[in-house]
Amino acid sequence: MSTTTLDPERQRTTTVRASVEKPRRKGVFSGGALTTLTWVLALIFFAPVAWMVMTSFKQENVAASNPPAFFFEPTLDQYKAVISSDAGPYFLNSLIATGVSTLLVILLAIPASYALSIRPVKRTNDVLFFFISTKMLPVVAVIMPIYVISGQLRALDSIWTLVILYTAMNLPIAVWMMRSFFQEVPGEVLEAASMDGAGLIKTLRSVLIPMVTPGIAATALICVIFSWNEFFFALNLTAAKAATVPVFLMSQMTSEGLFLAQLSAASVLASLPVVLAGWLAQKQLVRGLSMGAVK
Missing domain, CATH: 1.10.3720.10 (MetI-like)
Structure with a gap:
């Protein structure tokens, strides 16, 4: 019974090819998840600025209301007062x-x-x-x-x-x-x-x-x-x-x-x-x- 021995160079090539073709493990965050997380953090940091801009178009009684009013009639009175x-x-x-x-x-x-x-x-x-x-x-x-x-x-x-x-x-x-x-x-x-x-x-x-x-x-x-x-x-x-x-x-x-x-x-x-x-x-x-x- 004969035993076939692979050529060393061929064996090395096969090993390298197998390691290359092996699927890579994904990191903790994939591309889409990382993008979503970035947008969420950006919106969190931008939220106070957006709230400030929205408040600037309110009347004083609406701006001081509790709970806050998200739906209101916009006005430019505050900008006119500042200018x-x-x-x-x-x-x-x-x-x-x-x-x-x-x-x-x-x-x-x-x-x-x-x-x-x-x-x-x-x-x-x-x-x-x-x-x-x-x-x-x-x-x-x-x-x-x-x-x-x-x-x-x-x-x-x-x-x-x-x-x-x-x-x-x-x-x-x-x-x-x-x-x-x-x-x-x-x-x-x-x-x-x-x-x-x-x-x-x-x-x-x-x-x-x-x-x-x-x-x-x-x-x-x-x-x-x-x-x-x-x-x-x-x-x-x-x-x-x-x-x-x-x-x-x-x-x-x-x-x-x-x-x-x-x-x-x-x-x-x-x-x-x-x-x-x-x-x-x-x-x-x-x-x-x-x-x-x-x-």
Whole structure:
């Protein structure tokens, strides 16, 4: 009785083919289940925003009803009340503080991030740690010296005080973000620009900045969000002249009571500028936030 022995190479091929053809085990979540779970979580997080928008179209008695009213006659009275109030100066102050501080942050962060990424020095890591360490200090711990210094300089209730503070607040984050974007620029591009006789300013203006424009847009949008929503400095360092939108929203809570519908309408109007800015820059934002993610 003879025994047939398989060729070793053929046996190895058969084993590999069997392992490949073996059905893969599905993970805990399949594609459809993971998509459904993502949508459920997104709707849960979006529910308060949707409720705020819906409340802004109610009358005050309907907004304060218990149980809540889901079916009602929509009205624009709350938006008319907010627009006809003295909300204009608050929005103008927020626009100035946010726009000017974001512009200053970008102008300062571009050369700083270039120096820390393209031409690093011996103490680059120490400089980066110093930048980010300024974000570890609670804002409430520095409000007293800032208030005293601003008072001595007669800079209280000044929009330019907020511009300086917002610039200092957002600059560390901007430097860290833009440094990762500059590190994605191939070294060969800089070498080619140097061989063509381009100096530092021309290299920045004509080569680097066009390549990292999505990153600059993403950084600017994050600075806009942080500055527009900032409340603590605006509350403690401003009064009547330089108060911003978050202070205006707090002023809707009076001793006469909490007007939910009007507060919701004011909150929707206060959120629109940032939402529109994010919607207009969404392509640049997605590209910018993904530039430094994968090497």
